[in-house]
Amino acid sequence: MRTPAFTLILTAVAAALYFTFNFVGNDYLFFAGYTVLQYIVLATAWNILGGYCGYVNFGSAGFFAIGVYTTVFLYAVGQQIETLVPEFMLAPMQLIFPLPLPVMIIVAGAVAGFIGLGMGYLTLRLRGVFFAIATLALTVVLETFIVNWSFVGGSRGAYVIPPNEVPVFGNFIQFLFALMLVLVILALTTARLIERSKLGVGFATIRDDELAAEASGVPTLRLKLIATVVSGALMGMAGAPFPFYIGYVEPASAFNLSYAVNSIAMPMIGGTTSWIGPLVGALLLGTLQQVATVTISSAVNLLIVGLLLIFFVIIAPRGIVGLVQDQLRKRSKS
Amino acid sequence: MEFDLLINAIIAGLMLGGFYAAVTAGISISFGMLDIVNIAHPGFIILGSYIAYIVNVHFGADPILIAIVALPAFYALGSIIYQIYYQSFEKHGQDSLRGLAFFFGLLFVTEVALNLVFGVDYRTVDVPYIGGSLSIGAMEFPVRMLVPCLVSVAMFGGLILFMSRTFIGRAVMAVSQDPQALQLMAVDPIRIKRIAFSISIATASMAGAFLIIIQPVIPSSGREYIGRVFAICVLGGLGSLPGTLIAAFMIGVIESITSTFYGPSWAPAVSFGLLLLTLAVRPSGLFGR
Numbered sequence: 165m166r167t168p169a170f171t172l173i174l175t176a177v178a179a180a181l182y183f184t185f186n187f188v189g190n191d192y193l194f195f196a197g198y199t200v201l202q203y204i205v206l207a208t209a210w211n212i213l214g215g216y217c218g219y220v221n222f223g224s225a226g227f228f229a230i231g232v233y234t235t236v237f238l239y240a241v242g243q244q245i246e247t248l249v250p251e252f253m254l255a256p257m258q259l260i261f262p263l264p265l266p267v268m269i270i271v272a273g274a275v276a277g278f279i280g281l282g283m284g285y286l287t288l289r290l291r292g293v294f295f296a297i298a299t300l301a302l303t304v305v306l307e308t309f310i311v312n313w314s315f316v317g318g319s320r321g322a323y324v325i326p327p328n329e330v331p332v333f334g335n336f337i338q339f340l341f342a343l344m345l346v347l348v349i350l351a352l353t354t355a356r357l358i359e360r361s362k363l364g365v366g367f368a369t370i371r372d373d374e375l376a377a378e379a380s381g382v383p384t385l386r387l388k389l390i391a392t393v394v395s396g397a398l399m400g401m402a403g404a405p406f407p408f409y410i411g412y413v414e415p416a417s418a419f420n421l422s423y424a425v426n427s428i429a430m431p432m433i434g435g436t437t438s439w440i441g442p443l444v445g446a447l448l449l450g451t452l453q454q455v456a457t458v459t460i461s462s463a464v465n466l467l468i469v470g471l472l473l474i475f476f477v478i479i480a481p482r483g484i485v486g487l488v489q490d491q492l493r494k495r496s497k498s
Numbered sequence: 499m500e501f502d503l504l505i506n507a508i509i510a511g512l513m514l515g516g517f518y519a520a521v522t523a524g525i526s527i528s529f530g531m532l533d534i535v536n537i538a539h540p541g542f543i544i545l546g547s548y549i550a551y552i553v554n555v556h557f558g559a560d561p562i563l564i565a566i567v568a569l570p571a572f573y574a575l576g577s578i579i580y581q582i583y584y585q586s587f588e589k590h591g592q593d594s595l596r597g598l599a600f601f602f603g604l605l606f607v608t609e610v611a612l613n614l615v616f617g618v619d620y621r622t623v624d625v626p627y628i629g630g631s632l633s634i635g636a637m638e639f640p641v642r643m644l645v646p647c648l649v650s651v652a653m654f655g656g657l658i659l660f661m662s663r664t665f666i667g668r669a670v671m672a673v674s675q676d677p678q679a680l681q682l683m684a685v686d687p688i689r690i691k692r693i694a695f696s697i698s699i700a701t702a703s704m705a706g707a708f709l710i711i712i713q714p715v716i717p718s719s720g721r722e723y724i725g726r727v728f729a730i731c732v733l734g735g736l737g738s739l740p741g742t743l744i745a746a747f748m749i750g751v752i753e754s755i756t757s758t759f760y761g762p763s764w765a766p767a768v769s770f771g772l773l774l775l776t777l778a779v780r781p782s783g784l785f786g787r
Contacts, residue, residue: 220598222602286777293598298777300728304725312764478582
């Protein structure tokens, strides 16, 4: 299937989903759906670096929070524009601010991608393990900075008040849901595009044998940097609408470890070699968690995710997609 | 006055560093010598803290004593984890991605399980010497820092002696370099690795007890130490125990000075900055080969 056709089908599915939810008319569907969609973007983004290149990123929560706090920052600037900007600049700045949310998402993606580039440049030349550890520590340090930065709320947190009405969509949560759908389409298309391009082949050589790839003339560092930037930017974009979704953010919720765990567990459980894996994993785990949060408790559902991750990593290393493929192969043989 | 502050910051940092040495010892063995990236180690440390907490609350025993009694249990836990790790990952060659995900899952499960059992309240132990403090001139030595530091350095010295003097210790040092040569000496490299990994987990029992003497503990406390322990381990040079000890003191002092003069909320960023700097400038660390 060509990429435009693929995107078209995805868009059609997304539109169908949106109108079905709209038809049912229950806001909870949009709230729960938003979380699942957000995990699809995170899982797909993680997989571009983790699944395709084999470099484990434990810092998903950090990249997500970069997106979250870019929005909080831009929102705060918009709120206090009179005090921040000198008199003569006020008129043009007031035209720009407050920024519309889609623009904030793009800015967040750029910031997260840039931080990914910087960190990748420092650590990607070493063994993959060092990169993994650095990402783990990155979350802690970013959190330290945010806690100490009072402009974005510090440890007190910050309120971001969503507008009541949005043109075209009416309800704000429906607008957020639609935005997330667009991000999902973007993430899946990007992942599939990479997978089928020369870039994806290069990524796969890094995953399978980096030394051999290097020896055959694959520019491994450049490819890894591309993967880190794309993956980081998508995670940042997934985080950008979050303050408007939740209304109040503080460091502990933006840097929550469950984002990191989920964005690793979902591709691992779904399967890491193609774009379908993270999608399947995120849909399954995301929905399961929504159900478990309502029916049992949020701590128990995190425990389930952790245990599932360990279980799948040991028993079914190729994930659900791998299991299904094995079944199909067996059937076609007999 | 400023000078007194600096002296006391350095003293506090040295004591903190002694404690960090105990926290890092396990990682230094598993990551530095065996190439097993056990990022779940801080989780086991917190487990050790909670064991010390339960026994202390019910029987009033000294946390360090409890940790010593719990050593065999942690050793056994280490053996089990290594067996799982070996069977599912190491045997099939270099699948570091899944191994990392496995340990990450362990870390997360430990934390969430502790959360479910104990809740998110801060827990402390009750020991007579916790409030005390020795002072020599202007220098202050809070006993709650001094005791963990001394025991920790003693433990670390024991580890260094064990690794350099005994046959098994030397075999551990050799196993990461050339497992085949070890087999020629009629030593099973898997057994050696299992022993070493079990020892590394056993140190978590001690480190856990030290941690809960020094400060109150919640299940997520372990996370703060992930960046720190790897920073110390890499800074000291992979596989070098003396290097780890020196790096632990360095990080302790730098963190202590940072929190004295710039505020404690900045201290966690120090170790990460040093980690990135080390990785960028000299990835083999200060004392690495």
